[in-house]
Amino acid sequence: MKDFIAGLPKCELHLHIEGTLEPELKFELAARNGLELPYATVEEMRAAYTFDSLSSFLTIYYEGMRVLRTEPDFYDLAMAYLRRAAEQNVRYAEIFFDPQAHTSRGVPFDVVIRGLRRALLDAHAQLGVRAQLIMCFLRDFQAEYAMATLLESLPYKEWIVGVGLDSDEKGNPPAKFAAVYERARQEGYLLTMHCDVDQDDAIEHIRQAVEEIGVDRIDHGVNILEDQRLVEVVLARGTGLTCCPVSNGYVTDSMKAEGIRKLMDLGVRVTVNSDDPAYFAAYVQENIEALHDALQLSREELARLQRNAFEITWLPRHVKDAYLTEIDAYLS
Ligand SMILES: [Zn+2]
Numbered sequence: 001m002k003d004f005i006a007g008l009p010k011c012e013l014h015l016h017i018e019g020t021l022e023p024e025l026k027f028e029l030a031a032r033n034g035l036e037l038p039y040a041t042v043e044e045m046r047a048a049y050t051f052d053s054l055s056s057f058l059t060i061y062y063e064g065m066r067v068l069r070t071e072p073d074f075y076d077l078a079m080a081y082l083r084r085a086a087e088q089n090v091r092y093a094e095i096f097f098d099p100q101a102h103t104s105r106g107v108p109f110d111v112v113i114r115g116l117r118r119a120l121l122d123a124h125a126q127l128g129v130r131a132q133l134i135m136c137f138l139r140d141f142q143a144e145y146a147m148a149t150l151l152e153s154l155p156y157k158e159w160i161v162g163v164g165l166d167s168d169e170k171g172n173p174p175a176k177f178a179a180v181y182e183r184a185r186q187e188g189y190l191l192t193m194h195c196d197v198d199q200d201d202a203i204e205h206i207r208q209a210v211e212e213i214g215v216d217r218i219d220h221g222v223n224i225l226e227d228q229r230l231v232e233v234v235l236a237r238g239t240g241l242t243c244c245p246v247s248n249g250y251v252t253d254s255m256k257a258e259g260i261r262k263l264m265d266l267g268v269r270v271t272v273n274s275d276d277p278a279y280f281a282a283y284v285q286e287n288i289e290a291l292h293d294a295l296q297l298s299r300e301e302l303a304r305l306q307r308n309a310f311e312i313t314w315l316p317r318h319v320k321d322a323y324l325t326e327i328d329a330y331l332s
Pocket residue numbers: 014016166194219275
């Protein structure tokens with residue numbers, strides 16, 4: 001089954017590019033930029049990656065990205081992920097980036113996006129992996145800062161397929177960003193947002209995302225199972241959920257494999273993703289393997305998870321169909 005998973009054409013839709021920053025590259029970028037790291041070795045740094053909640057993860061996550069300063073840094077970061085993705089037969093990825101995590105410490109927006117964009121173009125040409133960017137707002141900052149970031153992104157609109165919302169959900173509900181999302185939609189961006197697992201008011205946040213904001217997709221969102229009515233809404237709309245089993249295992253009490261199984265059985269377009277693979281020691285393939293170990297999925301079910309993913313991508317219909325045909329060919 002491991003070989004079957006390895007060969008399966010894959011699609012990744014919940015991946016924070018800053019969460020792919022491996023310790024080795026962190027040391028390289030720190031040296032390049034003349035920065036000191038609070039760890040002596042790669043091993044010491046990895047040993048510090050112990051999280052038991054979203055907030056304990058975020059502390060290390062933001063600390064780590066201080067080494068990203070120049071356009072080549074962002075290029076190298078994205079190329080490193082896309083190389084790993086190509087090795088795992090990821091055919092297409094929609095990649096989150098957090099501009100405010102960089103602009104808030106003085107790195108210009110255009111430095112970030114130009115580095116990422118150049119890597120996406122090179123990866124497509126050199127590795128055959130296609131990818132698009134989703135710009136995430138940090139929900140623990142003011143909505144005004146998110147709006148300013150949205151306006152700053154407009155000259156680069158052709159390079160960004162949609163917007164997302166991440167970081168600390170506690171006390172930062174979707175409704176806080178209603179005006180930002182309204183404007184983003186007017187500008188032609190597609191909409192997703194994190195509804196992290198087992199948060200306070202999780203169901204109310206999912207309700208706001210689905211009914212007040214009208215998102216096109218939900219990142220995580222497994223708590224929707226607690227509200228039959230909302231499940232019916234996403235089923236009727238075909239809204240996809242981007243789940244991240246290994247990440248769940250780090251920041252909540254379990255991988256939530258049973259919940260993912262239940263969503264699959266209900267016909268919800270659920271998908272498997274890696275979230276922050278450098279911090280959770282699992283890229284998309286290892287996430288699929290972990291879910292398979294927990295649920296003993298059939299080949300058909302493993303393929304269905306990838307079909308769901310390609311189906312809910314923000315790609316034109318004919319491009320989706322070409323990827324779905326690759327899955328059909330692989331299965332037969
Ligand atoms: Zn995430």
